[in-house]
Amino acid sequence: MNSAPAGNDLGTGGCPVTGHRTPLYGPEFTANPARVYERLRANGQLAPVELAPGVPATLVVGYEAALEVLRNPGDFPRDGRRWAKTVPEDCPVLPVMSYRPNCLMTDGAEHARFRGVITDSVARVDPNKVRAHVEATADMLINQFAERGSADLLTEYAVALPLWVFTFLHGCPKDVGERMVTGMRDIVDMRDPERANERLTTALLELIALKRAEPAQDMASWMLAHPAQLTDEEILHQLFLMLGAGTEPEANLIANALRLLLSDHRFAGYVSGGSMRIEDALDEVLWTDPPVANLSASYPEREVLLAGRRLPADQPVVISYAAANTDPEFGDEHRSGNRAHLAWGAGPHACPVQGQARMVASIAIEKLLDRLPDLALGVPVEDLPWRESPFLRALAGLPVTFTPVRPVETAPETTQLPAVPAPARHAAPLPTAVRQRWKHAIIRWWRGQ
Template sequence: MYGPGFAADPAAVYERLRKAGTTGPVELAPGVRATLVTGYEAALHVLRSPETFSKDPRRWRDLNDGTVPPDSPVVPMMMHRPNALFTDGEEHRRLRAAITDSLDRVDPSALRGYVEKSADTLIDQVAPDGAADLLRDYAMVLPLLVFKQLFGCPPDYGDRLVEGMSGIFDGVDAEKANELLTQTMIDLIALKREQPGADVTSWLMAHPAKLTDEEMIHQLVLLMGAGTEPQQNLIANSLRLLLSDDRFGGSLSGGSLPVEDALDEVLWTDPPMANYGVHFPVRDVELEGVLLREGEPVVISFAAANTDPAKSSGHRAGNRAHLAWSAGPHTCPAQNPARLIAAVAIEKLLDRLPDVELAVPVDQLEWRPGPFHRALATLPVRFPAVAVTEQSAPAAAPAAVPVPAAAPEAPAPVPAPAAAVPAPERTGPRGFWASVVAWWRGE
């Protein structure tokens, strides 16, 4: 599941596995064995049975006995962290409550306004060119703008956050990336202890769950990880569909913009995290006739389960019964803001650049290898160039994403970054990260 063949056509792999049943043996990385669940009902059973299938990776037998080395590229995505994703029972409920209560303090209307303004800023950078890579120039950058604001992240932390997240998801020097990301979170927490603000980091600290600094680090890693890579994939995969599938308007020129329908389709067929939801049986157990050994990883294929022929009806528009957000006690707590961010980002782009079209045939687009995500490598497009003048440019981004009226005790808002900050220069892979750093810092 880690090679380019799987990335190019994962559906073919799922189809082969289904011939043997609703589960099958896979290799997530060299020497890393797991069982992949491809059936919808089987996946639901695992996700809704925490008494049998634990989320705690400390049960992972092959990691504990050294069969899987600690520097394996998938370990940072599967290792134990004291966060809501990798815990069970009361500990999970306490940590999850801190996350959900803090996210609930973000006002959706204000979030929409901030996403719109951030999107306008990025579109202004590419509009005069008549061409762009919507992954690198838009989908990858917009979530960083939003999360920089929501988490109160200072500009000079941007390089470490971007490089750490990228390294973990891509499995490139993942151990170093994990260390970099952890240290960045330590520094952010120390700053917010001294200077709290109206941001998710400060709200987590103030929550009655009384998170320790270690717990704070790992909740932030979880939230930022879930809100960057998967968010950019949801935006990019949906744009790909809208620009290539006649069911959704083809080039969209002169027609309606069925963004919500496209999001539904992508969440069913190409979810941003296609295979994850790792569980560990607490004892040897049978799942639909297959013996699953205690401590061996069981990975949920959200993509395969969603397209299970025994379950799929083909009617996906408006149907939210997919498993893209998982299910059971570990259902994603941020699915509403995540969907809002993606929908607003897509709507704004198609409104500003209505004649945008793919610059290459859709079957020539490349997918990034990796066992967990469904991620494009690039999304090149072309469109009639649009001049952006000071008079025509959108107004500056709002000062902050305020909390709802129900949270009167919130501290003063944190200033937003200036809307005139340029987007990163469009360069090669190495140059891209350097340019993101410069853009983040306002250089």
């Protein structure tokens, strides 16, 4: 860690020279975050920002400083409960940032225990089954719009596909899966987040009750049976994390790569180029438009020095994966042909399912381009709408056109979501008192109490 000259700090006052904090919200940021990162980087590896009006944070925009933070949980711990007490209860970034007992927001032995349950359960998943399921699901989704000649690939494909994969892996009934994903999207979009949180929590609890009552060969059951013996509450939080981490970024990787493939002349003729072109597009997106743009908040417990700056205690330090990846200090020569980008994070919290997540995106795109070879954007690329989020680089729509094609036969199990019987047939409905207790507990965690 560097030593800092006295007064060169990034405390609540903002830029040491101007006092200004750059907003990570609003039309300018949403329209072109790369330009904002470029401006911020001109002043060094760290930038004073606002995550929402009146919510200060330090954004790490340099590659070296990002790695230093991610690899040093001692100085940059993940538990933000003290910080959460300093922001209003209705602070719009709380639903994403407030503490939950999951592997993303814990450190040390607690983190290792939670992470072990996830990685051991993921290791039991047969990759061939996942591959076959993704291919068949992709076919089934494409069938739904193939004869129409147009589609919104975001909602009808990129978002839908990871949902199906998640529900398949966890053996979810269809309605439970749908409530989970719409709840998670509303939380990330800050749309009535308290109700969305409640809807999502109820759905996850139903899944846990179902799998406790009747374990099967799926991730949720393996997590419940893991020797670490997580409580229902702890399982709830790991599932909550995997749903958030697993569906939103995956959808954004698929959509951002499709956008690049369909708009950049370097990828014209991708069909004849085959899957290498898709891998190139995925690499480029992971470098320049990573699905998780700014996240991984840590909360120093005391003042710390980083990249020559003094950071205050209890104020979020947020990693800008998007800015760090395009840091000119790191150099273009490092980027070409390698995967040293930070799109999967780094250090003890690095994404535990990078290979699987990439495989799903790759299959999804390959299938689509095979079935609809003359796919084209339905609007000029600069007119594609982006979602307003300080955390994700996410399109709000991806309209496309293509020559209509006939539906193909799909494997029978993909014509509906995994054939898990309705919860009522296996698990007793949760008693009202239990639902209420969970609901209040979740709202307390959400507020960081």
